Amino acid sequence: MTELESLPSRGHLLTEQINPASINLDQLSPLALVDLFNREDQATLTAIANARDALAQTIAETAARLRQGGRLFYVGAGTSGRLGVLDAAECPPTFCSPPDLVQGILAGGESALVRSSEGLEDCYADGVAVVGDRHINGKDVVIGITAGGTTPYVHGALDAAQAVGALTVFMACVPLSQVQRQADIDLRLVVGPEVLAGSTRLKAGTVTKMALNIISTGVMVQLGKVYGNRMVDVAVTNRKLLDRALRILSDVTGIERPEAAALLERSGHNVKRALLMYWSGLDAIAAQELLDQHQGHLHAAKAAATKAGVTS
Structure with missing residues (x-):
C-alpha cells in the first residue's frame, strides 16, 4: 500500500464537509455571493456565545498565570498560526506589554507568514521541539489552535507543554465527537462547513480571530491594562x-x-x-x-x- 493509499480521510470533519447553502457558489452573482457570506458568517457569533464559559475560563486562568510571571503562547499552522502571531504582535502597542509576554508560534517560522508552508503542520516532532526552544514551563499558557483539530504540529506542542506543567487550551472548530483531545481547557468554536468547502480561512478563521481578540483583551483587562474602556497602557510610539x-x-x-x-x-x-x-x-x-x-x-x-x- 502506498503512502497516499494509507492516508486517513478527513472528510468526516465538519470543517471539510460540503455546505449545502453554497452548493451553487460558482453560479452566484457578486451580490448574491456577498449575501451568502453574510448569512453564513452569523454562525461565528453563535459559536462565540456557545463557547462563553471556556473563553471566560481561559481569560481567568491565563491572567492568573501571567500575574505569577508566566507567558501566553499561541501555537498553530497555516491560517490558525498566522492569526495567533497577529494577535500576539498587536499586544505590545495596544497594552504596552513586554514583547515576550504574548507570543505567536507558527509552523515554519516567520517565512510562513507570507509564504504558504502548510506541509510543515504535519510534523509532530517540530511542535514538541518548539516548546523546548521557547523554554516553556509550568508558569506558562499554551493555546493550540487548529481549525480541524488534527494538526500534528499543534498536538506535539500541546503534549510537550503538558509534560512541563503548562496550562493547555485546545481551540478547534470541530465538535468533541469528531476530535477528542486532552487539555486543561477545551475550547470549541463550531461554525459548520465553509462556504468554500475546506477553506478554513473563512468562518473558522473569522471565529478564531474573534476568540483571540476576546482572550487577549480580557487577559489584559484582568492585568490592569485598561481603565474603564480606555487603553491607558497604550504605548505612545507614533x-x-x-x-x-x-x-x-x-x-x-x-x-x-x-x-x-x-x-x-x-x-x-x-x-x-x-x-x-x-x-x-x-x-x-x-x-x-x-x-x-x-x-x-x-x-x-x-x-x-x-x-x-x-x-x-
Missing part, C-alpha cells in the same frame, strides 16, 4: 498613539489638550501614570510606586490615594 493618549487624558480628567500634553511629558509618556499623578498630586516616581503596589490597577491605586488623603 503620532496617532500620541493623539490617543492626549485624548484619553483630556476626556477622563476634563483638562485641556495643552495641559494634558504637559502632564503626559511629566509622566514619562505613560498615560496611566499621568492620570494617577493628576488625581493624587504625586510625582511620576511616587505614582509608579503606588501603581506597582496595586499590580498596575489604576482603580485600586486611585482608591488607595484617596484613602490616604493625597487625591486632589
Whole structure:
C-alpha cells in the first residue's frame, strides 16, 4: 500500500464537509455571493456565545498565570498560526506589554507568514521541539489552535507543554465527537462547513480571530491594562498613539489638550501614570510606586490615594 493509499480521510470533519447553502457558489452573482457570506458568517457569533464559559475560563486562568510571571503562547499552522502571531504582535502597542509576554508560534517560522508552508503542520516532532526552544514551563499558557483539530504540529506542542506543567487550551472548530483531545481547557468554536468547502480561512478563521481578540483583551483587562474602556497602557510610539493618549487624558480628567500634553511629558509618556499623578498630586516616581503596589490597577491605586488623603 502506498503512502497516499494509507492516508486517513478527513472528510468526516465538519470543517471539510460540503455546505449545502453554497452548493451553487460558482453560479452566484457578486451580490448574491456577498449575501451568502453574510448569512453564513452569523454562525461565528453563535459559536462565540456557545463557547462563553471556556473563553471566560481561559481569560481567568491565563491572567492568573501571567500575574505569577508566566507567558501566553499561541501555537498553530497555516491560517490558525498566522492569526495567533497577529494577535500576539498587536499586544505590545495596544497594552504596552513586554514583547515576550504574548507570543505567536507558527509552523515554519516567520517565512510562513507570507509564504504558504502548510506541509510543515504535519510534523509532530517540530511542535514538541518548539516548546523546548521557547523554554516553556509550568508558569506558562499554551493555546493550540487548529481549525480541524488534527494538526500534528499543534498536538506535539500541546503534549510537550503538558509534560512541563503548562496550562493547555485546545481551540478547534470541530465538535468533541469528531476530535477528542486532552487539555486543561477545551475550547470549541463550531461554525459548520465553509462556504468554500475546506477553506478554513473563512468562518473558522473569522471565529478564531474573534476568540483571540476576546482572550487577549480580557487577559489584559484582568492585568490592569485598561481603565474603564480606555487603553491607558497604550504605548505612545507614533503620532496617532500620541493623539490617543492626549485624548484619553483630556476626556477622563476634563483638562485641556495643552495641559494634558504637559502632564503626559511629566509622566514619562505613560498615560496611566499621568492620570494617577493628576488625581493624587504625586510625582511620576511616587505614582509608579503606588501603581506597582496595586499590580498596575489604576482603580485600586486611585482608591488607595484617596484613602490616604493625597487625591486632589
